[in-house]
Amino acid sequence: MLWVLRDHLDLPGTKYGCGIAQCGACKVHLNGVAVPSCQLPISAVGKQAITTIEGLSVNGDHPVQKAWLEHDVAQCGYCQAGQIMTAVALLKENPKPSDADIDSAMSGNICRCGTYLRIREAIKSVAKK
């Protein structure tokens, strides 16, 4: 799925980081659940809805995207689409996540630049609203 999105559908917002479900850079929503697209065979998708970072909001104003800007989370930014997709799915499922909930939901997403603290703060700020 990852390479179909990137190479064929021209949706490069979904990133390649490891190809083995270890980094979360490639996460998309499959029926609202964040899954690594690098592990998703096209055949398994069928008629289910896939949302990528490009489809999260029309104007980049999803509350989670706004929180990310408010906390100036990104450094290099490469991992952030995957982080945001994971955070959106978490908050949908659990609008008031505890620290432990955030830990367990977000630990599949590596940020090599180490922006974890701001990711946590951004998630919490959305949860508060």
Added chain:
Amino acid sequence: MTTGKTTYNRRSFLKASLLSGGGLMLSVSWLSSVKAADKMEALNLPEQWAQLNGYIHITPDNVIKLICPNPEFGQNVMTALPMMVAEELDADWKNVVVDMGPHDNTKLGPQFTGGSNSIRMYWKPLREAGAAARQMLREAAAQSWSVPVEEVITKAGVLSHSSGKSAKYGEMASKAATLTVPKGMKLKASKDFSIVRKSQKNVEGKKIVTGKPLFGLDYRADGMLIAMIQHPPAFGMKLKSFDASQTLKMSGITDVFNLKLYEDNFEQGGFDTRTFNDLLVVVGKSTWEVMNARKKLLAQWEPAGDTKDTMSGRGGKREVTVPGGLESTSAQLEKMQEQAKKPAQQLRKDGDPETAFKNAAQIIERTYNAPFLAHNCMEPMNFFAHVTDEKALLVGPLQAPGWVEPTLSKLLNLPADKIEMQMTRMGGGFGRRAYGHYLSEAALISKKAKAPIKLIYTREDDMTYGIYRPMYTATYRAALDANKNLIGFHVKGGGIPEHAIHANRFPAGAVENYLAEGWEIPSNITIGAFRAPRSNFNAAAEQSFLDEVAEAMGKDPIEFRLELLKRARENPVGKNNEYDPDRYAGVLTLVRDKSGWNKADVATPGKETYHRGVAAYFCHNSYAAHVVDMVTRDGQPYVERVFSAIDCGIVVNPDAAKNMVQGAVVDGIGNAFYGALTHKNGAPEQSNFHNYRIIRHNEAPKQIDVHFVENDIDPTGLGEPPFPPVFGAVANALYKTTGKRQYNQPFKPELDKRI
């Protein structure tokens, strides 16, 4: 377009031009080896303006566009550098747009992002560019209004005069462009800053959170093919033969071939380091197809034996023998132990260390080891290349376009002005992308395939085909007299293939009898710069050792360091001490105060006691100190909270700077606990994130308080300095937590053994 007048000074030149639609374009260019005359030629055409390192661009309808000269890999130069221009320009930051220089041609300067140098290098020239443009706009207004120029004031992109006249910058831009660029403008005093020193958000923030194609891996061009390289399975091996018949049968595959990156006797510059020279290349239509078809290659590999590299650049032209053989980590460790016993090169000596150690009442001796590290940039190496007989276009992530340009010119047999490079945003750099071999590889592949191609490294390629942080060791010795005074200090450091010793850094200058020595063991495993090269090991070893010495002397670790720094300030030992003892002491006292250090192990009511470790370090002209607060969580030591104190002079963009320090702390904790690239028979034993552990969200601290020393010193580096001392602070906190000192990185395997 009409070209305006140009003025030169020693370091840079400014140039004003009228844009075709009216308006002012002011550019700064760093003079490189290219003759100024060539540059002038290049500047006359608008599309070539984009080749400049930095410029100010004002349209009649008042759009102010600032171009960032330096490649961006997350240190936020795309925001900070334009802020410096906008400050002196008196622009309204809200109305400024920023772009990375498109079609950057490296002949116009180094544009190097690395060595924590971007802000430092551009601090004066970019502000001068802003000040000169502002002056020209004032001059234009003065002429239009027939008032003395001194009476024209500027604020937030508006010119005004006491008579009530006012104009936006855009209205005066066309006229300003016809004026002479003034020289030697007085720059603002830091107290007058209104943009710099105020936190400004990342100018690319919105593009990042919406997934815009910013990165090299996102780049595409018409007719572009994908290329991947199959490299040997181990360092010390090379290609013997291959059978591509199965691969060529796979769908989408257009070509399989091998080629040599550098021909024999090719003179490599300092940053032409490459891992393997014989490349086996698969080219095809899409990433997925090439990735799968590559697996079908049948390749035979053979020992490469000793090889020779011809090096040029710093140190002059010379032949270097790269030893053959298949190296293993365990054997490398043994080799290092052997070598450590032998005499080494003396790097610095003060006083009479031999006698000091002979007369010592107590000698403390400790040896520290650290493995190779892979950079693991989140975006793996990649580059787009379209090379024809006439010209070359290269697009992708690179820290140092200026360094690879002469290499490319030689490899492609094209003059520099026929090579065009565009810089994309980088998904991490950490030093890895200062080595442009993957770009040279892409260029040669495109040339041979006669097609535009994008070379992609998979994560496995990226990790096993790297330019690693070297493997280091160092033995530290301290001599104490009967009264527990430190009378001698000795460090002997070694590494594969280089040692990490900075002989003129603290505690050199603070100890009467001092000796620093270094030795090296050559290797075929390729190494290069990794965030704060050498310092990233030194700070770990030396700062752990000083902690232990302080303990033996019965002193508080911060007090002990401050005493040494007092000595270095009042009565320095030896010459060439690289650090400023006052600034070094400044971060230590700041972190002591902010962390409440003197309250010792802080007990929070209802919570476990924090075990604290401290470390400080100087590198890249800046000073950093951390206090790390550790707890035991689920039976494991965990850094829950960190206090950081940094002196990097004026902080251009405070919140972004804080982000960078927080990131460096997380990176340091992660590498201290988990970072390791090991080898068995030449083959890296880690290949992806399942066996190369990177710190994750749940392992990062919940609080990192960053404090900057406030002063008016011109900015120094920040990307690297906060990183090295994290290792030492973590090691020292681990000692407090577990009762055991840490000597071998990464720490996690030993901690696991203990449990």
